Amino acid sequence: MRPPHAAIAVVALLLLVPVFAPAPAAAPPPEGVCGVCGPGFERAAEDAGVNVTVAESQLVVRVDDDGDSRWTATVEVNPEAADEFTTNHSLLDRVVRATFDSSRTVVDEPRDLTAQVHDRTLVIQWTVPDAAHRRTGDVLLFDVFTQDQGEGEAYVDADRVAVRGPEHRVVTHAPDGGTIRGSIVSWADTDAGSYHPDLGRHATIAFAPDGGLVAQTATALAVRGHSLAMVEPDLRAYAQWPALLLGLVATGLLLAGGHLTFEDGAARRVVYAILATAGCLVTLGAGGALLGGEWGELAFVFALESVGLAPAAVLTAAIVTLAERVDPDPGPRATTVAAIVAVGWPLVLVLGAPGSAVLVLLLGPLAFLAYGVLAGAGHPARWLFPPVAALGAVVAALPFVPRIGVVFVTPGLFAALLVGSALLGVPLFALGRCLGGQRTAHPDGPDGSRTTSV
Structure with missing residues (x-):
């Protein structure tokens, strides 16, 4: 008899506890x-x-x-x-x-x-x-x-x-x-x-x-x-796989982004998905805290994940909701502004490191919006997206290395935070691609209205 899906999910969560749970690392004396x-x-x-x-x-x-x-x-x-x-x-x-x-x-x-x-x-x-x-x-x-x-x-x-x-x-x-x-x-x-x-x-x-x-x-x-050379082993442990994954996600969005659309009701679906995910995290965290033991560690993980993703989730929900209600017209300078953001974003990350790591965690989805505009307009600067996405993972990992004392944000939890931020960026990339497509659309359709090529 096949085990129920709920049992499989419970076992999977228990197996993931050592990956995400805080880990001690002895701090040597000065x-x-x-x-x-x-x-x-x-x-x-x-x-x-x-x-x-x-x-x-x-x-x-x-x-x-x-x-x-x-x-x-x-x-x-x-x-x-x-x-x-x-x-x-x-x-x-x-x-x-x-x-x-x-x-x-x-x-x-x-x-x-x-x-x-x-x-x-x-x-x-x-x-x-x-x-x-x-x-x-x-x-x-x-x-x-x-x-x-x-x-x-x-x-x-x-x-x-x-x-x-x-x-x-x-x-x-x-x-x-x-x-x-x-x-x-x-x-x-x-x-x-x-x-x-x-x-x-x-x-x-x-x-x-x-x-x-x-x-x-x-x-x-x-x-x-x-x-960087001194923290290279720990930095690689934190950033190697998230950087590769984010680079692949960015490449996939550029190559297959034409299938993404931002239609009527998209904002509501995005907001509902964010609220549902937040509700699941809070529910699992509260339940784990009551059960204690390994579940208590898992509850701590869910709490950190929720806190880490909350600013980016609120930002994403606000932007998509505003875009649907206002019906924005990007204007002739949208591509230029997006190109400036696309080039300036990595400069800010590099020059401001490690303090700029907070920008990746709080405002990371905004980069998806800018590169989405460039992708919709066919601008060559859009190909900066994969290396810049990978760079963001490296910069975001800098405050967590070297691992000394009790490590609350483990490499597994850090990877989950960046993956969650990337998922929040997908609807913003779709919105940006739609806006970039409007910039290159034919302004005089059959009924005199603007048509959008997305």
Whole structure:
């Protein structure tokens, strides 16, 4: 006997819970940019049987034009610890080495490591080769502070930190909270409101020949390219399949869009479909919340899906309803406006990323309307639709990578959100194609009225 359709649907929903449900991803502890300048050094000394208190510390990083760097940490400690390190220099070497081996510093393998004691002051020096890399536009990008997903975010663990680039360069990009003076960017633990120790995960510093527009543009491209490279695995997990799917949907609409029409009553059908879908999501979500267990996780998924699609659904319903009631005349400039939107939309997405991701989730169906107008008019810019649709998926995924802590929006849920947004865009594409067809229609039909070729 064949199982009932309802049972099949229930089993399918339960199987999809692991795909859409929130998933934990352990966030690693933060890592100090100096290591021997603060708590990390004190912990390593305590493990070695030495009671160390760091009174004051500073780190100076000198970056050469070839990309190598020399790091100098100056650490003032309590007199008892200084005396013990003076009489037992090998103990100081062991504590310094243990600090770097603790995986709580951004530098894991320092080269040419030396440590000296001058009264109460420890002077620790090391080198980091290939600390900076030359990018397009002669931009030197210092990326030692940058952390990947498996490492904690970088933070300032000294009273003062300064990164000095080559003399003939200027700092054109640095993490927030620092003070830039020529080729030097510094952080100081003062009462200034702009200072904060957290540098973030993408704490790159860029040195350019000058601070002009060309150098700033090259710096922005270098920093953004480096950030994308760091999150590339997670970004691919989120955006690969949605980008491919949206590109195929856009291609299908362009090739087969002539079969789509926006007839009388279309607006009502679209609004009814949106309301019915919203009702199903709310009903399933409420029911799952009452049942608990795996159903509770599924209810959470439905709630996120409803919240994510609500703005685009309201926008779509409002546009199609207005179009049916007003009977719009696109006018002679409709195609030009649509072409400007079609070209400007990807520029806004790229230049505004990752903040522009919200535009994809909230206003994504509007792009379907513009490209529908171009398709109806036969404008060549319509072929931008597939790559731009795929680009939208990539941009929309940027705020969700890297995956750290509890991941509420999983790749599966993200894909469902974009697919839902694309489905909302289909009636807008049909409306746009109708408007574009009116633009190319013959204005003088048999009865003197306009005929539309759709």
